[in-house]
Amino acid sequence: MEISVPATSANLGPGFDSLGLAVDLRNKVEFHPSKFFSVSIKGEGENNPRLKGNNLFIGIFNEHYTRLTKKKQNFKFTFYNQIPMSRGLGSSSAVIVSAVASAHEAAGIRVSKRRILNHALVYENHPDNITPAVMGGFNAATVEKNKVFSQKKHLPDYIKAVVIIPNKQMNTSRSRTVLPKSYSKDNAVYNLSHTALSVASFFNEDWEMLRLASHDRFHQKARMKMLPELFAVQKVAYESGALMSTLSGSGSTFFNMVYDEDAAMISNKLKQKFPEFSVKTLDFDNNGLIIER
Known part of the structure; x- marks a missing residue:
C-alpha cells in the first residue's frame, strides 16, 4: 500500500x-507485512538515525493497528519525504x-477522510494543518466537542x-512562547475581521483582496523577530507583486500566493x-x- 499526504x-x-x-509537496509511505520490522527513510530526514528508532509515525501506527486488530504484526515501512522538517510546512501533520x-x-x-481527520486531532489539537493535509485545498476549520468542522x-x-x-x-x-499572553479588544476585532475577509476572498476568488485581508496582529511579527530576515522577505515579495505573503505556520518558511504568470x-x-534560502514554486x-492500494 502507498499513502501520501501534502x-x-x-x-x-x-x-x-x-x-x-x-x-x-508530498510525503509518501509504502508498507507491507514482513517477518521483521524495518524502517527506511529517503529524502528529508534520511540522515537522522533518531527518526528510525523514535519515529512518530510508528508510534501512532502501532497504537491504532493494535486497537483495531487486537494483534501485533511486523511491517516494512519505506518513507519518501519531501516536506522539510520544522519549517512550518506541516511535516508533523503529514506524519x-x-x-x-x-x-x-x-x-x-x-x-472516511473526516474520520481520519478527527483521529488526527488527538495528536494535533489545532485543525489548521491537519485539515488541508487530509482534505486538500483551502480550509477554514474549527473544533467543537473534539471534532473538526470545516x-x-x-x-x-x-x-x-x-x-x-x-x-x-x-x-x-518555542515559537508559541514569544506570543502575547493576552490580546486587546481592538487587536482581537482586527484579526476576526481580517480572518472573515480572508475566507470570503478565498471562496469568491478575489485574490487581490488578500493583500489586505491577510494582515495579522496576533502572531506574525513576534515570530518573525526570531528570524528578522523574514521582514525583508515579505517586503520583497509584496514589492514584486505577491497576492499575499504570510508566515507559514509558525515559520520559518514564508508562503506567497502569486498568479501563475508572475x-x-x-x-x-x-x-x-536571499541566495542562502531555498525557494520553491509549487502548485496547490x-x-x-491519497491512498493507493
Whole structure:
C-alpha cells in the first residue's frame, strides 16, 4: 500500500489556528507485512538515525493497528519525504495523518477522510494543518466537542505558491512562547475581521483582496523577530507583486500566493535577494490524503 499526504501552510496571516491550505509537496509511505520490522527513510530526514528508532509515525501506527486488530504484526515501512522538517510546512501533520490512515488500511478497515481527520486531532489539537493535509485545498476549520468542522475551497491552477525556506528551523512549541499572553479588544476585532475577509476572498476568488485581508496582529511579527530576515522577505515579495505573503505556520518558511504568470519572476527575485534560502514554486494540492492500494 502507498499513502501520501501534502505539505500545508497554516494561519495564512490572521487565521490563527483555523485557516490552512495544501501545496503539492508530498510525503509518501509504502508498507507491507514482513517477518521483521524495518524502517527506511529517503529524502528529508534520511540522515537522522533518531527518526528510525523514535519515529512518530510508528508510534501512532502501532497504537491504532493494535486497537483495531487486537494483534501485533511486523511491517516494512519505506518513507519518501519531501516536506522539510520544522519549517512550518506541516511535516508533523503529514506524519500524523499518514500514520492514522495507514493503520486503518493495514487493518483492512476503510474509513472516511473526516474520520481520519478527527483521529488526527488527538495528536494535533489545532485543525489548521491537519485539515488541508487530509482534505486538500483551502480550509477554514474549527473544533467543537473534539471534532473538526470545516469548509473546503478548491484552488484554481492559475495561482501558485512560492515558498521561501530559510536554512534555520523554528520550533513550534518555542515559537508559541514569544506570543502575547493576552490580546486587546481592538487587536482581537482586527484579526476576526481580517480572518472573515480572508475566507470570503478565498471562496469568491478575489485574490487581490488578500493583500489586505491577510494582515495579522496576533502572531506574525513576534515570530518573525526570531528570524528578522523574514521582514525583508515579505517586503520583497509584496514589492514584486505577491497576492499575499504570510508566515507559514509558525515559520520559518514564508508562503506567497502569486498568479501563475508572475511566479517565475517573483521566485527569481527572492532567489537573488536571499541566495542562502531555498525557494520553491509549487502548485496547490486539492486532493489531500491519497491512498493507493
